[in-house]
Amino acid sequence: NAGVMQNPRHLVRRRGQEARLRCSPMKGHSHVYWYRQLPEEGLKFMVYLQKENIIDESGMPKERFSAEFPKEGPSILRIQQVVRGDSAAYFCASSRGESEKLFFGSGTQLSVL
Amino acid sequence: AQRVTQPEKLLSVFKGAPVELKCNYSYSGSPELFWYVQYSRQRLQLLLRHISRESIKGFTADLNKGETSFHLKKPFAQEEDSAMYYCALGKAAGNKLTFGGGTRVLVKP
Numbered sequence: 001n002a003g004v005m006q007n008p009r010h011l012v013r014r015r016g017q018e019a020r021l022r023c024s025p026m027k028g029h030s031h032v033y034w035y036r037q038l039p040e041e042g043l044k045f046m047v048y049l050q051k052e053n054i055i056d057e058s059g060m061p062k063e064r065f066s067a068e069f070p071k072e073g074p075s076i077l078r079i080q081q082v083v084r085g086d087s088a089a090y091f092c093a094s095s096r097g098e099s100e101k102l103f104f105g106s107g108t109q110l111s112v113l
Numbered sequence: 114a115q116r117v118t119q120p121e122k123l124l125s126v127f128k129g130a131p132v133e134l135k136c137n138y139s140y141s142g143s144p145e146l147f148w149y150v151q152y153s154r155q156r157l158q159l160l161l162r163h164i165s166r167e168s169i170k171g172f173t174a175d176l177n178k179g180e181t182s183f184h185l186k187k188p189f190a191q192e193e194d195s196a197m198y199y200c201a202l203g204k205a206a207g208n209k210l211t212f213g214g215g216t217r218v219l220v221k222p
Contacts, residue, residue, distance in 0.1 A: 003156070004156075031208070033208055033209070035210075035212075040214070041214055042117070042119075042199060042212035042213050042214045042215055043157075043199070043210075043212040044212070045209050045210060045211070048207070048208070048209055056207075056209060091157065093208070095208055098207050098208070099207060099208065100208075101159060102159065102208045102210075103156075103158075104156050104157040104158065105156065106156050107156075
């Protein structure tokens with residue numbers, strides 16, 4: 001089992017462009033979480049998804065950010081019209097069940113120029 | 114509102130010395146507390162959770178509801194314990210966690 005796979009590892013975007021971050025959960029895991037880590041801070045919850053459903057998006061900024069976890073394929077975190085403040089490490093985690101052990105990916109470092 | 118505070122950003126100890134990482138939380142319900150660790154160039158991984166009441170790699174943590182604390186302790190630190198440690202708070206169900214800012218532990222030979 002390869003673990004939670006995130007790509008790309010590093011993503012550079014200019015202000016105004018779109019960023020797409022991908023996360024493939026561990027095999028057999030249907031619960032996916034996205035967290036964001038700003039420099040010098042802890043991880044902050046963004047969104048919790050199950051296959052084809054957004055369960056909790058209370059940590060998502062109201063505009064420009066969206067997430068999906070389709071029936072087939074990876075979960076996608078999409079950031080439209082990126083700004084410098086979006087520069088951060090974005091971590092995906094998955095679990096088999098709602099309260100079961102969480103496994104983290106290596107993260108995507110987004111840099112906005 | 115949920116909050117987790119790790120007051121020390123950096124903890125430097127000598128090999129064989131005790132190490133204690135402080136974690137305080139605020140939460141109105143029944144909390145579930147975790148310690149996560151990230152070794153150099155590795156992924157964030159679960160170290161221990163309070164409901165398991167277990168010792169992992171010599172580390173223990175006791176939930177003190179009166180002091181709202183969940184400090185992580187190890188009596189004899191090893192060089193391989195050098196890492197970033199995060200305290201996290203969750204509800205009884207679910208993996209929506211609130212993380213502290215992290216403490217970097219450096220164990221010197």
